[in-house]
Amino acid sequence: MPKKEVTAQKIHDHVERLGELYPPIPLSSVDFTVRDPEVLRSRYGHVLNYLARVELEVDRNVLEILAVIPGVGENDRFFYQDVWQPQEIQHGLILDQLCLEVGLPPSTPSLHIGLAHYLLGALAHWAPIQDVSRMMFYLSGASTERQAVLAYNSFTAGLKELGEDAIAESVVHPIKRQEPGHFAFYRMSAERLAARMRPWQMWLVQQLRGYSYNLVGTNGEERYKRDIGGLLVTFGLDRDIEAYAREIGRLEARLVWANRNGMEFPPYILDRMNESVELYREKGLYSVPERFDLEGHAVPRRTAEPLRTAA
Numbered sequence: 001m002p003k004k005e006v007t008a009q010k011i012h013d014h015v016e017r018l019g020e021l022y023p024p025i026p027l028s029s030v031d032f033t034v035r036d037p038e039v040l041r042s043r044y045g046h047v048l049n050y051l052a053r054v055e056l057e058v059d060r061n062v063l064e065i066l067a068v069i070p071g072v073g074e075n076d077r078f079f080y081q082d083v084w085q086p087q088e089i090q091h092g093l094i095l096d097q098l099c100l101e102v103g104l105p106p107s108t109p110s111l112h113i114g115l116a117h118y119l120l121g122a123l124a125h126w127a128p129i130q131d132v133s134r135m136m137f138y139l140s141g142a143s144t145e146r147q148a149v150l151a152y153n154s155f156t157a158g159l160k161e162l163g164e165d166a167i168a169e170s171v172v173h174p175i176k177r178q179e180p181g182h183f184a185f186y187r188m189s190a191e192r193l194a195a196r197m198r199p200w201q202m203w204l205v206q207q208l209r210g211y212s213y214n215l216v217g218t219n220g221e222e223r224y225k226r227d228i229g230g231l232l233v234t235f236g237l238d239r240d241i242e243a244y245a246r247e248i249g250r251l252e253a254r255l256v257w258a259n260r261n262g263m264e265f266p267p268y269i270l271d272r273m274n275e276s277v278e279l280y281r282e283k284g285l286y287s288v289p290e291r292f293d294l295e296g297h298a299v300p301r302r303t304a305e306p307l308r309t310a311a
């Protein structure tokens, strides 16, 4: 349990500060100068496509929130409507533009909402279940934001190694620095809610998380699991996958499982990671598959169109 009590006011102030600190990034402020589009596309094209799509799916995430939390509270609304959605959609538009700049296809975000969301939403008209729904929303938000930060950290390092400093500093950095504040919102909200949840509610959260946990942007679909497996391998996160699971699952292990038997991360998180990496190794990427071999080594391919490069 957290040492200091998290109050609604504290969460509200945090969201307000995020809104003031980080206005949505205008597309016009971004420098899309790429030194070598072909190398960037070959090495990180699949990553770029994946991240752009996930960011653009923010509108689906908003619909999911509305579906699973009938009568959403003021702090939640303030966060997702006034701060989070406007920031995230710009992340998506900027990354999507970078895809186009380096000759990748535009992203195709999925706006489909699963039946489970509607079902949970229908049950959530009963207040104790609504708390369960809200906890699910906070936990998946926290997991998602943590994955985003770590992906952007790795991406920045990779871009710098390629000498793509403009892209690292003008595209990825401004996006990356907005993500920890989102994580903090979910963490504080989950901590506050956890403090008043009954054991049966927590038990239900445990069951639902175990059943429905997915890595960011996979929506439980095999094609996206293959792609995020490729992302994990490209960033070398598969080399110490337990350390990665610990980074993503620490909060959930503490809040939902009370670190039972020394648990550092819930086992389903590691399971999903291993599953994705295995699917990738077995079947390769779903998107832009022709550019990669099964080990994740890029197979560069020339494009006919002229691309913008550094002078």
Ligand SMILES: [Fe+2]
Binding pocket: 055, 087, 088, 091, 148, 175, 179
């Ligand atoms: Fe984002």
Ligand SMILES: [Fe+2]
Binding pocket: 088, 145, 148, 178, 179, 182
């Ligand atoms: Fe975010």
